[in-house]
Amino acid sequence: MISHDHLVKIYYKDVDQMGIVYYSRYLEYFEASRTELLASIGLGVTDIEKNGIILPVISSHCEYSRGAKFEQKITVRSKISSIPRSRLHIDYYVFLNNEREILVSGYTEHAFINDKGVAVRAPKMILDCFRQEGLVAIGK
Amino acid sequence: MISHDHLVKIYYKDVDQMGIVYYSRYLEYFEASRTELLASIGLGVTDIEKNGIILPVISSHCEYSRGAKFEQKITVRSKISSIPRSRLHIDYYVFLNNEREILVSGYTEHAFINDKGVAVRAPKMILDCFRQEGLVAIGK
Amino acid sequence: MISHDHLVKIYYKDVDQMGIVYYSRYLEYFEASRTELLASIGLGVTDIEKNGIILPVISSHCEYSRGAKFEQKITVRSKISSIPRSRLHIDYYVFLNNEREILVSGYTEHAFINDKGVAVRAPKMILDCFRQEGLVAIGK
Amino acid sequence: MISHDHLVKIYYKDVDQMGIVYYSRYLEYFEASRTELLASIGLGVTDIEKNGIILPVISSHCEYSRGAKFEQKITVRSKISSIPRSRLHIDYYVFLNNEREILVSGYTEHAFINDKGVAVRAPKMILDCFRQEGLVAIGK
Numbered sequence: 001m002i003s004h005d006h007l008v009k010i011y012y013k014d015v016d017q018m019g020i021v022y023y024s025r026y027l028e029y030f031e032a033s034r035t036e037l038l039a040s041i042g043l044g045v046t047d048i049e050k051n052g053i054i055l056p057v058i059s060s061h062c063e064y065s066r067g068a069k070f071e072q073k074i075t076v077r078s079k080i081s082s083i084p085r086s087r088l089h090i091d092y093y094v095f096l097n098n099e100r101e102i103l104v105s106g107y108t109e110h111a112f113i114n115d116k117g118v119a120v121r122a123p124k125m126i127l128d129c130f131r132q133e134g135l136v137a138i139g140k
Numbered sequence: 141m142i143s144h145d146h147l148v149k150i151y152y153k154d155v156d157q158m159g160i161v162y163y164s165r166y167l168e169y170f171e172a173s174r175t176e177l178l179a180s181i182g183l184g185v186t187d188i189e190k191n192g193i194i195l196p197v198i199s200s201h202c203e204y205s206r207g208a209k210f211e212q213k214i215t216v217r218s219k220i221s222s223i224p225r226s227r228l229h230i231d232y233y234v235f236l237n238n239e240r241e242i243l244v245s246g247y248t249e250h251a252f253i254n255d256k257g258v259a260v261r262a263p264k265m266i267l268d269c270f271r272q273e274g275l276v277a278i279g280k
Numbered sequence: 281m282i283s284h285d286h287l288v289k290i291y292y293k294d295v296d297q298m299g300i301v302y303y304s305r306y307l308e309y310f311e312a313s314r315t316e317l318l319a320s321i322g323l324g325v326t327d328i329e330k331n332g333i334i335l336p337v338i339s340s341h342c343e344y345s346r347g348a349k350f351e352q353k354i355t356v357r358s359k360i361s362s363i364p365r366s367r368l369h370i371d372y373y374v375f376l377n378n379e380r381e382i383l384v385s386g387y388t389e390h391a392f393i394n395d396k397g398v399a400v401r402a403p404k405m406i407l408d409c410f411r412q413e414g415l416v417a418i419g420k
Numbered sequence: 421m422i423s424h425d426h427l428v429k430i431y432y433k434d435v436d437q438m439g440i441v442y443y444s445r446y447l448e449y450f451e452a453s454r455t456e457l458l459a460s461i462g463l464g465v466t467d468i469e470k471n472g473i474i475l476p477v478i479s480s481h482c483e484y485s486r487g488a489k490f491e492q493k494i495t496v497r498s499k500i501s502s503i504p505r506s507r508l509h510i511d512y513y514v515f516l517n518n519e520r521e522i523l524v525s526g527y528t529e530h531a532f533i534n535d536k537g538v539a540v541r542a543p544k545m546i547l548d549c550f551r552q553e554g555l556v557a558i559g560k
Contacts (some may be wrong), residue, residue, distance in 0.1 A: 012465075013304065013448045015297045017350060022293055023197040023248075027164035028433040035431055035491070045432075046491045057163040067196070070297060071455070071466045084280045096549055109164075148333070151315055152325075153308040153442055157435045157490060164433065168293040175291055185292075186351045210437060211315070211326045303477040305526075308443035336487070337443040342480045343552075388443075 002133050004006040004037035006076045007097070010068050020067025021097065025059055026104050030092045033076040034108070037090070041129045052115040053123055062106035073097045083130045084122045087111055142273050144177035147214045151207050160207025166244050167200055170232045173216040174248070177230070181269045192255040193263055194255070195228065211262045213237045223277035224268045227251055260276035282413050284317035286356045287377070290348050300347025306384050307340055310372045313356040314388070315414065317370070321409045332395040333403055342386035353377045361415040363410045364402045367391055422553050424457035427517070428498045430488050440487025446524050449478055450512045453498040454528070457510070461549045472535040473543055478507065482526035493517045503550045503557040504542045507531055 008029050035045055048055065060073040068074050078094045087109050094104040111119045112126075175185055186243045189196065191267040210213050217233045236246040243270050248267050252266075267277075288309050296302040315325055328335065348354050357373045367389050374384040391399045392406070407417075428449050436442040455465055468475065483487070488494050497513045507529050514524040531539045 009452070011448070011452050012296050013302060013451055016292050017295045017297060017299045018194055018196065018198070019297045022165040023200060024167035024293065027167065030432070031164075031433055032429070032431050043204045044491065054158060056158065056160070056207070058204050058205065060163060060200075060204075063197050064196065065201075071464065149312070151312050152436050153311055153444065155437045156432050157396070157437060157439045162433055167449045168291070171293055172289070172291050184351065211324065298474055298476065300476070301478060304444040304447035307447065334438055336438065336440070336484065338484050340443060340480075340482045340484075344478050344480075345474065347476070 002037065002041060002080045002130070002135065003042050004033060006036050006078070008032070008074050008076055009020060010070055012070060012075065014068075015070045017073070018067070022070060023062065023064060026064075026092075026094065026106065027108075028100050029074075029076045029094065030060075030078065030090075033078040033092065034090050037078045037080065041121050041133050043129050048126070051123065051125060053120075053126075054113050055110040056113060057108050058087065058111050059109045060106065061108075062104060064104050066101070068094070068096070068103055074103065074133060077122035080135065083135045084111055084112075085137060086119065086121055088122070112138060117138065119138045141185050142175060142177060142181060142220045142270070142275065143178050144151050146173035146176050146218070148214050149217055150210055150214065152200070152210060154208075155210045158207070158269075160209060163202065163204060164244060166202055166204075166232075166234065166246065168220075169214075169234065170200075170218065170230075170246065170248060173232060174217040174230050177218045178219065181273050183269050188266070189266060191263065193260075193266075194253050195250040196247050196253060198227065199249045200246065202244060204244050206241070206243045208234070208236070208243055214243065220270070220275065222265070223267060223275045224252075225277060226259065226261055227246045231266050282317065282360045282388060282410070282415065284313060284320050284358050285315035285349060286316050286358070288312070288332070288354050288356055290350055290351060290352050290354065292319075294348075295350045295385065298347070300349060301413055303342065303344060305372065306372075307388075309354075309374065310340075310358065310370075310386065310388060312371050313358040313372060317358045317360065321413055323406060323409050328406070331403065331405060333400075333406075334393050335390040336393060337388050338367065338391050339376045339389045340386065341388075342384060345386050346381070346383045348374070348383055354383065360410070360415065363415045364392075365417060366401055368402070391408065422457065422461060422500045422550070422555065423459050424498050426456050426498065428452070428454035428491055428494050428496055430492050430494065432490060432494045434488075435490045437546065438487070440489060443482065443484060444511075446482055446484075446514065446526065447461050447528075449494075449496045449514065450480075450498065450526065450528060453512060454494040454510050457498045458514045461553050463546060463549050468546070471543065471545060473540075474511075474533050475530040476533060477528050480526065481528075482524060484524050485522070486523045487496075488514070488516070488523055494523065500550070500555065503547060504532075505557060507537065507543055509544070518552065530534060
């Protein structure tokens with residue numbers, strides 16, 4: 001399993017008139033966390049794109065238990081548990097720094113699309129990076 | 141079933157460097173569509189809040205089939221199929237105007253939270269509006 | 281002078297914990313209004329870009345007098361007063377529908393950048409559209 | 421003069437189809453930088469608000485010279501040069517880390533609004549913090 005903790009501080013831009021983070025903002029935090037997760041194993045998204053592969057999101061899911069508030073610091077943990085074949089599944093867990101309670105959890109799934117716009121299997125450059133981290137292939 | 145079609149035009153603010161709408165923006169479109177859906181049956185969100193009830197999102201889900209592009213006009217259809225007991229489930233379907241292909245679909249679920257911060261059953265003012273539209277209660 | 285009124289309804293996504301529209305959102309409304317202003321005189325931004333010209337913003341300015349609130353409907357008026365030479369200046373005025381008080385005003389300035397990334401004078405296709413509307417060239 | 425450097429990394433959420441940061445996003449970066457600037461001299465925005473004062477933006481200005489790109493790291497420097505009387509003026513300078521060229525510069529101005537919604541002079545708790553940093557009062 002590969003895991004990365006990305007720290008985010010909440011600003012006015014994120015918070016709605018209920019005084020909690022607006023629900024779509026977590027998808028932005030997820031993106032930042034997964035970009036850093038991939039970078040941490042040598043997979044810069046810019047590099048992947050230079051190799052002619054893009055990773056569009058094909059599904060997203062969020063469960064909101066408790067809302068983060070202005071000036072709070074949160075950890076956005078992203079996790080990849082297995083080697084992708086045709087799609088990459090990433091899980092997310094959001095909690096306040098120094099606390100265990102999960103505020104928000106969710107996942108995203110990504111396709112591998114080549115420069116002809118066709119969905120393909122995970123390219124070797126990506127699989128190699130995952131294998132180096134000890135991940136094994138399961139599922140579809 | 142209650143249904144509402146909300147029209148959205150795509151601008152630069154919505155579109156990422158892949159040339160398609162960034163994935164979190166659909167949650168913003170969903171919010172606009174459901175706000176208009178509720179208003180269309182006499183449930184202004186501001187009115188609901190004046191009655192001491194807020195409707196925070198407790199889960200969201202999106203399936204992204206094809207990305208909308210700059211200057212395209214899309215329909216964001218929201219649907220409520222049954223009377224909520226403790227949570228309100230709303231489905232969404234996004235398609236290009238004048239086309240049938242669904243670009244994105246998804247749902248949100250909402251709790252009813254009173255002014256003490258406690259989750260409650262759907263208040264009478266809300267149930268009455270749904271009943272007037274012919275909805276029946278099912279599920280939890 | 282060319283003018284266009286673009287209608288916007290305020291949703292939760294726009295409003296911060298002061299209960300008013302977050303200040304950067306007006307720049308998004310400005311973009312929607314100017315895109316429709318240009319379209320109304322036959323200048324679709326997508327068409328301009330197909331001709332190898334992009335119109336990046338080189339300056340923006342906003343004066344905030346009073347904040348719009350959730351579920352209010354606002355008019356975002358954009359105006360072009362003269363034919364651009366090397367830059368396009370657009371003014372904006374935001375007010376509640378059916379009211380005269382201006383909530384927010386501002387402007388943006390845009391360069392004309394060709395497909396080599398070089399700033400150029402306003403292309404003929406753009407000038408022709410402005411001339412048809414009776415605008416005359418002034419200033420730099 | 422008080423100055424603070426806030427680091428931001430650019431993600432997909434920020435970048436438009438020109439491949440550069442969308443122009444309203446800089447106002448979000450400005451907010452994060454000034455929040456940290458104020459916190460660095462003991463003025464947490466949450467604390468200020470608990471004292472019954474809010475600091476709404478009354479004007480914003482940006483000059484865009486060059487656009488930041490996906491996965492670039494930028495510094496958002498905020499500066500306060502004098503003690504505010506009735507309004508707080510903050511300047512911003514955005515540059516790539518390790519480079520001197522300024523990509524974007526701008527300013528915001530803020531009123532001091534009390535809990536009755538009335539604009540007031542800068543409260544003592546705020547002036548004291550600025551004086552401790554050696555700032556002197558000038559201007560209106």
